[in-house]
Amino acid sequence: MPVNLDRLAAKASETTEVTLNQRTLQLAARFMNDEDDLEARELVKKLKGIYVRSFEFDKPGEYSQADVEEVRAQLKSPIWEKIVRVHSKRDGENAEVYFKADSTKQIGGLVVIAADPRELTIVHIDGPLDPSDIDKLGGDFGVPRIEVPPQPKPAKEGAR
């Protein structure tokens, strides 16, 4: 995880952590044979890891906007850029998506912060991908279902 979440973990009533490193992802890809999963399988093969931390709270309001802001503050430019705030199709959850541009100006990873009153989920997808790929992974591996509108690709170096 590129962000420190210890304070949230201390406040949450339950913390769930899903770790899929490259080895586990390659393994999981072998089992994604449903027609619905084919796009996700091709994507998963390229990724270095998917890391999910989900915090459940007993009551709404047990975590504050300041707690979320502390997470946001760790996703700073120039490494991280916030691309969009989206509204989840499921449960009206709010989500923010940040991307990391790698040395070749390609998107090298994404962080999703998905918040609802009693649950906060942080997802780090490590590896080359397009923001719209989140939709392909949504619902798999604990990644929340969110739809990211198409984003302009980062300009390649030397491009006018």
Added chain:
Amino acid sequence: MNRRLLPAAVFACLALPISISASDLSRVVQAMENDLGVHHTHIPMWGMAMFVGKVVSGFQMPGVKLAVFEDARLSEHSPQELDSALARALGPEWTPFVTSVSNDGSEQNWIYLRQDRKKLKMFIATVETNELSLVEVNVSEREMCKWINNVYEMAARK
């Protein structure tokens, strides 16, 4: 079944936990005992139960191995200590998959994965107060698909 073979079959089933001494579960149980100073509980007739279950239902639980610790000394260890002890005992060939910890320490679950040739193995550890359960199981393709599609629900069902 031939009556003369029955005692041998029963013996083989009762001896099953001993015959899997080379399994990861046995190794982990021993390491956890040494590391945490706790002792696992013998489950009488576990091999027999698996055999009867297979005969009655016609369904063999694929490679299920179970160990239970009921030891008051478990509560002396923090979730982090238990997690570290488990990771050390399992070794690097097992990769962490899902961890779920309640803040009051009342329940902790760890799930690890390992590829064993063409099989996928899952190791599940659950701690509730003074009880630690360790389960090693082969995972079918269908089961793994369910895990991929709904990690949280499957972890809650374990």
